[in-house]
Amino acid sequence: MDTIxxxxxxxxxxxxxxxxxxxxxxxxxxxxxxxxxxxVSKLEAGEPATQLRILLDALAGLDxxxxxxxxxxxxxxxxxxxx
Amino acid sequence: MDTIxxxxxxxxxxxxxxxxxxxxxxxxxxxxxxxxxxxVSKLEAGEPATQLRILLDALAGLDxxxxxxxxxxxxxxxxxxxx
DNA sequence: CGTCAATATGCGCGTTCGCGAATATCTATT
DNA sequence: AATAGATATTCGCGAACGCGCATATTGACG
Numbered sequence: 001m002d003t004i005x006x007x008x009x010x011x012x013x014x015x016x017x018x019x020x021x022x023x024x025x026x027x028x029x030x031x032x033x034x035x036x037x038x039x040v041s042k043l044e045a046g047e048p049a050t051q052l053r054i055l056l057d058a059l060a061g062l063d064x065x066x067x068x069x070x071x072x073x074x075x076x077x078x079x080x081x082x083x
Numbered sequence: 084m085d086t087i088x089x090x091x092x093x094x095x096x097x098x099x100x101x102x103x104x105x106x107x108x109x110x111x112x113x114x115x116x117x118x119x120x121x122x123v124s125k126l127e128a129g130e131p132a133t134q135l136r137i138l139l140d141a142l143a144g145l146d147x148x149x150x151x152x153x154x155x156x157x158x159x160x161x162x163x164x165x166x
Numbered sequence: 167c168g169t170c171a172a173t174a175t176g177c178g179c180g181t182t183c184g185c186g187a188a189t190a191t192c193t194a195t196t
Numbered sequence: 197a198a199t200a201g202a203t204a205t206t207c208g209c210g211a212a213c214g215c216g217c218a219t220a221t222t223g224a225c226g
Contacts, residue, residue, distance in 0.1 A: 004150055006148050008136060014151040049136060051131065051132045051134060052091045052133045064152060065087055065089050065154045065155065066087070067150035067151075068088060068150075069086070069147060071148045
């Protein structure tokens with residue numbers, strides 16, 4: 001399932017969902033991306049000042065990618081994803 | 084056209100493409116997102132320490148959204164986008 | 167070639183990152 | 197209830213942010 005994100009919190013929640021799906025701990029992911037467990041924690045919490053490098057390293061570590069696209073109209077189903 | 088991004092540079096390039104598509108200057112976008120033209124410049128250049136907040140503010144200003152998804156296999160066509 | 171808009175780069179400042187290291191808190195699971 | 201594992205939070209540090217402001221540098225066009 002893809003995740004739509006329009007806020008740092010939603011980005012963090014998306015990362016967390018995929019990480020858990022892969023049965024990895026924050027420490028595991030941290031090692032893959034050469035970051036501390038504490039840093040992964042802040043990223044997943046949606047800290048807005050997190051650096052872009054941290055986000056992309058995390059995505060790489062989880063074998064994910066980012067798509068930038070025009071905002072979609074919200075269907076009832078898509079609204080679910082935002083919460 | 085959607086943009087796939089796996090590096091800060093690709094994120095920046097995507098933003099720039101959509102901004103130009105909308106005929107906005109860096110200054111225009113900066114005003115929409117309450118940031119300096121210089122900050123937009125760094126974001127588009129792919130500065131890896133750019134803050135997540137800046138990225139999301141820019142996306143909002145351009146009426147874009149982010150999708151997080153598993154990496155796709157690269158088709159010949161998709162490879163073009165990465166350069 | 168000249169001009170003007172757009173973009174990139176510089177300075178000093180206050181703030182906050184991510185770091186190592188440690189610790190607190192929460193969450194199973196038994 | 198007790199323990200172990202996972203996650204959240206804190207300290208001090210060096211580095212780099214984004215800011216206002218100002219100034220190169222680049223690009224497009226007549």
